[in-house]
Every structure is written in C-alpha cells, then in structure tokens.
Amino acid sequence: MKIAIIGGTRGLGRWIAQYLKSKKFEIVITSRDSDFGTKIAREIGVEYCPDNKKAASQCRVVIIAVPIEHTEYVIREVAPSLKKGSLIMDVTSVKEMPSYLMQDLIKEGVDFLPTHPMFGPRIRSLEGQVVVLTPLQKNGWFKRVLDFLEDEKVRVLVTTPKKHDEMMSVVQVLTHFAYISIASTIEKLEVNVKESRKFASPIYNLMVDTISRIVAQNPYLAYSIQTQNQYANKARSAFIKTVKDLEKDLDVKNQDKFVEAMSSAAKNLNDLEAALGRSDKAISALNQEIIILKKSIGKEVGLRHIYSGKVHIGILKSLEPDFLLLKTGKRNIMLKISNIEILDSKQMWNWKINNQDSREYDISAVFPNSSDSKVISSVLESLDGIIQVKILDTYQGPPINEGMISMTFRIKVLERTKIKEVEKLIKGFGAKIR
Amino acid sequence: MKIAIIGGTRGLGRWIAQYLKSKKFEIVITSRDSDFGTKIAREIGVEYCPDNKKAASQCRVVIIAVPIEHTEYVIREVAPSLKKGSLIMDVTSVKEMPSYLMQDLIKEGVDFLPTHPMFGPRIRSLEGQVVVLTPLQKNGWFKRVLDFLEDEKVRVLVTTPKKHDEMMSVVQVLTHFAYISIASTIEKLEVNVKESRKFASPIYNLMVDTISRIVAQNPYLAYSIQTQNQYANKARSAFIKTVKDLEKDLDVKNQDKFVEAMSSAAKNLNDLEAALGRSDKAISALNQEIIILKKSIGKEVGLRHIYSGKVHIGILKSLEPDFLLLKTGKRNIMLKISNIEILDSKQMWNWKINNQDSREYDISAVFPNSSDSKVISSVLESLDGIIQVKILDTYQGPPINEGMISMTFRIKVLERTKIKEVEKLIKGFGAKIR
Numbered sequence: 054m055k056i057a058i059i060g061g062t063r064g065l066g067r068w069i070a071q072y073l074k075s076k077k078f079e080i081v082i083t084s085r086d087s088d089f090g091t092k093i094a095r096e097i098g099v100e101y102c103p104d105n106k107k108a109a110s111q112c113r114v115v116i117i118a119v120p121i122e123h124t125e126y127v128i129r130e131v132a133p134s135l136k137k138g139s140l141i142m143d144v145t146s147v148k149e150m151p152s153y154l155m156q157d158l159i160k161e162g163v164d165f166l167p168t169h170p171m172f173g174p175r176i177r178s179l180e181g182q183v184v185v186l187t188p189l190q191k192n193g194w195f196k197r198v199l200d201f202l203e204d205e206k207v208r209v210l211v212t213t214p215k216k217h218d219e220m221m222s223v224v225q226v227l228t229h230f231a232y233i234s235i236a237s238t239i240e241k242l243e244v245n246v247k248e249s250r251k252f253a254s255p256i257y258n259l260m261v262d263t264i265s266r267i268v269a270q271n272p273y274l275a276y277s278i279q280t281q282n283q284y285a286n287k288a289r290s291a292f293i294k295t296v297k298d299l300e301k302d303l304d305v306k307n308q309d310k311f312v313e314a315m316s317s318a319a320k321n322l323n324d325l326e327a328a329l330g331r332s333d334k335a336i337s338a339l340n341q342e343i344i345i346l347k348k349s350i351g352k353e354v355g356l357r358h359i360y361s362g363k364v365h366i367g368i369l370k371s372l373e374p375d376f377l378l379l380k381t382g383k384r385n386i387m388l389k390i391s392n393i394e395i396l397d398s399k400q401m402w403n404w405k406i407n408n409q410d411s412r413e414y415d416i417s418a419v420f421p422n423s424s425d426s427k428v429i430s431s432v433l434e435s436l437d438g439i440i441q442v443k444i445l446d447t448y449q450g451p452p453i454n455e456g457m458i459s460m461t462f463r464i465k466v467l468e469r470t471k472i473k474e475v476e477k478l479i480k481g482f483g484a485k486i487r
Numbered sequence: 488m489k490i491a492i493i494g495g496t497r498g499l500g501r502w503i504a505q506y507l508k509s510k511k512f513e514i515v516i517t518s519r520d521s522d523f524g525t526k527i528a529r530e531i532g533v534e535y536c537p538d539n540k541k542a543a544s545q546c547r548v549v550i551i552a553v554p555i556e557h558t559e560y561v562i563r564e565v566a567p568s569l570k571k572g573s574l575i576m577d578v579t580s581v582k583e584m585p586s587y588l589m590q591d592l593i594k595e596g597v598d599f600l601p602t603h604p605m606f607g608p609r610i611r612s613l614e615g616q617v618v619v620l621t622p623l624q625k626n627g628w629f630k631r632v633l634d635f636l637e638d639e640k641v642r643v644l645v646t647t648p649k650k651h652d653e654m655m656s657v658v659q660v661l662t663h664f665a666y667i668s669i670a671s672t673i674e675k676l677e678v679n680v681k682e683s684r685k686f687a688s689p690i691y692n693l694m695v696d697t698i699s700r701i702v703a704q705n706p707y708l709a710y711s712i713q714t715q716n717q718y719a720n721k722a723r724s725a726f727i728k729t730v731k732d733l734e735k736d737l738d739v740k741n742q743d744k745f746v747e748a749m750s751s752a753a754k755n756l757n758d759l760e761a762a763l764g765r766s767d768k769a770i771s772a773l774n775q776e777i778i779i780l781k782k783s784i785g786k787e788v789g790l791r792h793i794y795s796g797k798v799h800i801g802i803l804k805s806l807e808p809d810f811l812l813l814k815t816g817k818r819n820i821m822l823k824i825s826n827i828e829i830l831d832s833k834q835m836w837n838w839k840i841n842n843q844d845s846r847e848y849d850i851s852a853v854f855p856n857s858s859d860s861k862v863i864s865s866v867l868e869s870l871d872g873i874i875q876v877k878i879l880d881t882y883q884g885p886p887i888n889e890g891m892i893s894m895t896f897r898i899k900v901l902e903r904t905k906i907k908e909v910e911k912l913i914k915g916f917g918a919k920i921r
Binding site: 233237239263268280319326334428432 | 689691703770
C-alpha cells in the first residue's frame with residue numbers, strides 16, 4: 054500500500070515516514086523545498102514528490118503533517134485530488150478546524166480521520182504511546198487504522214474534536230505557557246540553574262528537567278499550539294487571573310485566602326497520594342542508578358545509550374557529576390550519565406553472548422554408570438559464564454572400566470578460564486577426566 | 488547527649504525528634520499545647536517539656552523547628568537560657584533573618600548554626616538528601632554537625648545566608664508560586680484531571696504528579712516561604728511580568744518575539760540534553776513497572792509498600808489502572824500500584840528466607856573417594872530454592888565400599904519438594920543415596 058506524507062521531511066512527519074517505511078509500506082514524501090525533500094527522501098529511502106496534489110492522487114492514504122497554520126491550505130489543495138476509496142488524515146495538535154474542514158471538502162467515497170499523536174519525533178517505539186482520534190464517522194478506514202495502532206500497542210483514545218481541543222487547552226496550552234514563563238523568569242532573574250540544582254531536593258531537579266523538556270520543544274510548534282487552539286485564550290486568561298489573585302493575597306498578607314486557594318486546588322487534583330507515590334518512585338529510580346554506579350567503580354559494567362541503543366561494556370574507572378569514564382579494551386571513553394542506562398547482569402551476559410566471540414571445548418570424563426548425562430550437562434550449563442553444554446557422546450565398554458560410563462560434553466564459553474571451573478566441578482563429584 | 492527540639496510535635500520538628508532518637512540521642516520536645524505535646528512525646532518515646540526556656544537550659548543542642556513566623560520570637564525567648572558550650576540551630580526555609588538574629592542575641596561561648604534541610608517529613612532516610620548550612624563562623628560545633636551529616640550520607644552545601652535566600656527565591660518561591668497557580672487554574676477551568684491524564688503523554692502525567700506534590704504540601708509552610716523570603720517579591724514580580732509579556736506576544740500574534748523568548752529561556756537552562764535524558768529515564772522507570780506487572784499476571788510476585796516497607800508476596804490475580812489484586816494464602820488483597828515497588832527475584836528470595844519458616848533435611852550419599860565435599864555442597868547450595876547446605880560428616884571405612892566415601896549434608900529449604908531436586912542431582916552424578 055502506498056502512503057503520502059505531505060510535509061514528511063521534518064519533525065513528526067519525517068518520523069511517520071520512517072516508521073511506516075519500517076512497517077513495509079511504500080512511502081512518498083512531499084516538501085516545498087525540492088533539494089531538501091530529495092535529500093531527506095534519499096536518507097530515509099523513500100520516494101520524493103514535489104507536488105502535493107500529484108502525491109495525493111497516487112496514494113491510498115494521505116497524511117497531512119505540515120505545521121498547523123498551513124494545514125487548512127494543504128487540505129484545500131489536496132482534497133480534489135484524493136482517489137475514491139482513499140483515506141486522508143491530519144496529525145495536527147488542534148482537531149476542530151481540520152475535522153470540520155475535511156468534512157466539508159472531502160468528496161463522496163473518500164474517508165477522513167482527524168488524528169493527534171501525543172508524542173514527538175524522539176520516541177523509539179509506538180508501544181504505550183497515546184494517539185487521539187476524533188472521527189466524525191466510524192467508517193471502514195477508521196477500523197483499519199484502529200487495528201493497526203492497537204497492533205502497535207498504542208493507547209488509542211477516541212473522542213470528539215471539541216472535547217479534544219478543550220482538553221488540550223489544559224494539557225498543552227496551559228502547561229506549556231506556564232512552564233515557558235517559569236523558564237523565561239529564571240533567565241531574567243539571572244540565576245545559575247546548574248548551581249541552583251545543588252541547593253535543591255530531587256523533586257526540584259525533576260521539575261527543572263520537565264520544564265527544560267517543554268522549552269526544548271520546537272518553539273514554532275509551541276507558538277502554533279498557543280495560537281490555534283480556540284480555547285487557549287480562556288485557559289491563559291484564567292491562569293493570568295489566578296496568578297494576579299494569588300499575588301494579591303500574598304501582597305496584603307491574606308494567609309487564609311492563600312491557604313484556602315492552595316488547599317482547594319490540591320483537593321481538585323484528586324489522588325494526591327498516587328501522585329506522591331509515582332513521583333517518589335521516579336526520583337528513586339534516578340537515585341538508584343547513581344547508587345549502583347558508585348558501587349561499581351573498578352568493576353565491569355554494561356551501559357546502554359538510551360537513544361541509540363548502543364551498548365558499552367568495560368571497567369568503570371570514575372564518576373563525575375555528569376559524566377563517567379569507562380575503560381573498554383585499551384580505550385577510555387567518556388559517557389554522559391543522563392544518556393545511559395545500566396544493564397543488569399543478565400542483560401550484560403545476553404549482550405556478550407550475542408556480540409562477543411565464543412569458543413567451544415570438549416571434555417570427556419568417566420562417571421559411575423548410574424549417572425545421568427542430562428543432569429550433569431544441565432548443572433554445568435548453570436555455572437556462571439557457561440553459554441551452552443551439549444552432550445556429544447556417552448560410551449560404555451573397553452577401555453572404560455566395568456560399571457563406569459564415559460561422557461563427552463561440548464562446552465561453549467567466552468573465556469577459556471571457565472573450563473577450569475567445569476573441570477573442578479566434574480572432579481569434585483568424583484568423576485575422572487580422560 | 489541531650490537535644491531539645493523546640494516545636495518537635497509536628498512536621499519536620501517531629502521527624503527530627505524521631506530521627507535523632509533512633510540515633511540514640513536523649514531528646515526533649517516542647518510545644519505550647521501541653522496535652523498534644525505529652526501525647527506525641529509518649530508516641531515517639533521522648534521527654535516533653537512545656538517550657539522552651541527550661542528545655543533549652545538543660546540541653547547541649549537546641550534545635551528551633553517552629554514555623555518561620557514564630558522563629559524570631561522563639562530565638563529571642565531561648566537565647567538567654569542557653570548553656571555555655573551549647574549549640575543552637577534553626578531549620579527554617581529562610582536563612583538571613585535567623586542567622587543575623589542569632590549572631591546578635593547569642594551569648595559568648597554559645598555556638599549557632601543556621602540550617603535548612605531541603606526535605607520534608609516524608610523521607611525515610613537521610614542518605615542522598617540535601618542540607619544547606621549557612622554558618623557565620625566555622626566553629627567546633629560546625630565541624631561536629633558536618634561530620635554527623637556526612638556520616639549519614641547527607642549532601643551538605645555550605646553557603647552564605649544571602650546566597651541561600653536568593654537561590655530559594657527561585658528553587659522554592661518561584662516554582663511553588665507557579666505550580667500552585669497552575670493547579671488553581673485547572674480547578675477554575677473545571678477540567679477533570681483524571682480524564683485529562685488519559686489524553687496525555689507520559690511527560691504530562693509526570694508534570695501533574697510534580698504539581699500535585701507541590702500543592703499537597705503544608706499550605707501554611709508554603710505561605711511562609713512566599714512571605715518571609717526577602718527576594719520573594721522580586722521573583723514573583725519577574726514571573727508576573729513574564730507571563731504578561733508572553734501573553735501580549737501571543738495576543739498580537741508576534742511569533743518572532745514568542746519564539747525568541749522561548750529559545751532564549753531554553754538556552755539559559757543549559758544542558759537540555761541531560762534534562763531530556765533524565766526525564767526519559769524517569770518515565771521509562773514508571774512504564775517499565777507496568778510492563779513487568781502485566782507480564783506477571785497469574786504468577787508469584789513480591790511487592791513492597793514504598794512508605795511502610797511492608798512486603799506482600801502472592802499470586803498477581805489482576806491489574807486495574809490504579810490497583811492490583813494479589814492472592815496471598817487464602818486472602819485476596821487490593822494494593823494501590825502507586826504505593827508499591829516490585830521486588831526482583833533475589834529480593835523476593837531474601838525476604839522469604841528471613842520471613843518464612845525453613846526446614847532442614849539431612850541427606851547421606853556415597854561418592855567416589857576422589858570427590859570433594861566442598862564442591863558438592865556449593866553446587867547443591869547454588870540450586871534455586873536452597874537456602875543453605877552444610878557438610879555434617881564425611882566417612883570412609885566399613886560398611887562403605889573400598890574407594891568410596893560417605894558424605895552427609897544438612898540442607899535448609901523452604902519447601903520439602905526441593906529435596907527431591909537435590910536427590911535427583913546427587914543421583915545424576917552417579918552417587919548412591921543411603
């Protein structure tokens with residue numbers, strides 16, 4: 054099936070193009086900039102088309118992934134070119150405008166599905182991500198898209214365009230606006246953020262991290278979200294009024310009113326206990342990591358880059374606040390702690406088995422003939438550092454003494470020294486190595 | 488050594504009293520309410536004294552843990568009663584006022600140490616917590632307190648009262664004010680927070696959790712922090728101006744100015760990449776937990792309550808968004824997911840060893856006399872489900888055949904069935920059980 058991504062060269066559009074390509078769809082991307090479009094298409098291995106209408110006319114699914122402010126124009130542009138039986142989707146952060154626009158403009162026999170993926174282009178997999186759908190009719194294409202998303206383990210939420218936009222006026226408009234305001238105030242106060250982190254509790258650090266995350270987003274997208282959602286003004290006005298009211302309570306030292314406002318807001322957030330529990334756990338997970346690293350200095354550790362997935366295994370030489378030094382082979386490498394996660398011993402072992410050269414050794418030994426070769430091989434295989442033990446051969450008869458049995462095992466290891474441990478164990482049980 | 492906690496019946500004061508008692512100090516707490524003071528003193532097993540001056544006069548260390556607005560009064564009240572060679576500390580969230588007040592009022596031969604513990608009374612241990620000290624002189628008591636805190640693995644930060652209060656005008660005043668404003672706005676917009684969480688990305692959920700955490704704090708303490716820090720007005724005024732400026736940029740559709748403000752604020756936060764990495768890891772730790780629970784339905788799991796430390800082991804019957812159902816013995820219990828953490832297999836095993844009844848069984852078997860009883864016992868001990876294996880006895884001579892040796896092991900297990908596996912292994916290696 055061929056899918057057109059209108060605006061598939063950047064951000065979420067590009068991410069969708071790459072993702073659907075990895076799912077074996079035939080993809081065509083468009084872009085107004087033909088040099089850039091050609092370049093990106095080559096990079097991700099898809100087709101480039103300079104003409105939105107032409108791309109749309111060739112495909113069974115057309116996904117509009119341009120900035121919100123161009124969405125109306127592009128829907129109007131491609132609507133007449135859509136094939137009978139095809140589907141058009143948009144992935145913008147507001148849903149009322151594109152939903153009703155598509156309803157008005159789309160021809161008989163073409164389906165449309167307004168969509169809002171609640172994630173950015175940094176994610177590695179769709180599993181557990183939220184996608185909001187605001188279908189005006191639940192037609193055949195709706196069910197196909199739903200099945201696809203559910204197969205990808207997406208948490209799909211189906212609602213109305215109005216409900217979506219109202220919710221987003223809090224989930225995105227209010228929180229982004231407040232967080233950008235906090236970050237901008239910190240800048241104006243000329244506070245050294247890095248130093249302030251040293252003064253603070255882990256929760257402050259997590260707060261600064263989430264604020265950083267919001268302001269690190271694409272500012273043009275943030276601007277669109279603030280200006281295109283029709284409930285945005287209401288949300289921001291309520292925020293500004295609240296800020297002024299609270300400031301006034303403090304200014305006139307009206308403790309009762311401040312306490313009442315805060316308590317009432319807390320009550321409205323409901324299930325504070327769960328929020329405390331979850332944030333405690335998040336903090337504890339981050340602290341736990343540092344504790345494990347401190348204990349591992351001088352020892353072998355396995356570290357995986359959280360974005361690239363690349364694994365580094367080596368001796369942890371030292372730990373600084375932001376970086377660590379790892380000795381891998383003869384090289385020392387610096388890794389940024391915030392970008393790595395620690396492999397547990399099982400993960401590290403599995404990585405080694407799959408990535409390091411293994412060797413095989415054969416060992417023959419003579420056991421009493423009541424011995425069970427399967428029991429012996431499984432005990433040997435359970436030793437630390439043994440990859441696999443195969444029974445190659447069992448033999449009774451000359452030159453093996455009466456009442457005895459010779460067994461040969463093929464033992465797969467990463468390090469030759471492990472064979473010594475296998476021999477020690479076999480001898481310890483009274484068998485004789487041949 | 489005897490320590491007085493002035494205002495040791497509630498909040499952080501009470502926490503300090505309990506903590507220092509567990510560290511074997513002799514503690515006296517005071518409170519204006521003598522019924523309540525007597526009750527709390529009995530609950531935590533310390534002395535109660537109704538008179539601040541009397542309590543202070545008896546102790547080598549006096550810790551002022553009353554609300555900020557009463558701190559000045561209490562310092563003035565107890566200062567004349569302090570013994571020569573004693574130490575007075577305060578633990579309020581502002582440091583300029585109490586530091587210079589103590590400097591003025593404290594007699595020759597008494598030390599004072601202004602202190603700000605950057606944690607609340609919910610923490611379980613001091614390890615990794617931050618405590619800010621703003622000593623005006625680094626005297627003998629300063630070094631003793633520093634040593635004590637460092638022994639407790641506290642991250643101690645020594646700075647000036649001015650620097651502390653300036654930092655707190657951002658770390659506490661600005662963030663609390665903004666977060667309380669967000670929470671109060673959500674209340675006014677009449678948004679169902681629980682429903683909004685379903686619409687949102689994991690980062691929004693973490694944001695709501697941290698906002699909840701701030702507004703769930705003691706509102707009287709929050710009010711004091713907003714009103715007692717002399718840089719608070721500057722921080723809040725800067726915030727209000729920023730909010731208004733950004734709103735104006737949006738109102739007049741000045742995209743360039745909004746984008747510039749946001750980009751510049753982002754740049755100032757420095758090392759956004761690390762913030763993204765850490766918050767991604769925090770989110771992933773929370774998601775990971777749900778993935779593990781989903782895979783464990785129908786299986787045995789070990790769950791620890793994150794606050795009480797109580798462990799529940801049982802079969803995971805079902806999983807709802809907020810709760811899970813665990814079958815322990817014949818009872819089904821509901822547990823709140825946000826309050827529990829999952830034990831790994833090693834933690835679960837250790838808990839069982841320490842909390843469940845174990846049994847011991849003796850097994851004798853005849854091995855070739857070249858066998859090594861230590862190797863055999865260590866292999867047996869490494870089997871899953873075996874707590875301990877002791878060599879009770881080794882014996883050669885009649886009735887044991889020539890060239891053979893009898894060994895007796897004492898095997899400690901939780902379940903009798905494990906003994907069968909031990910026997911299977913011994914037989915599998917060709918030995919004969921007697």
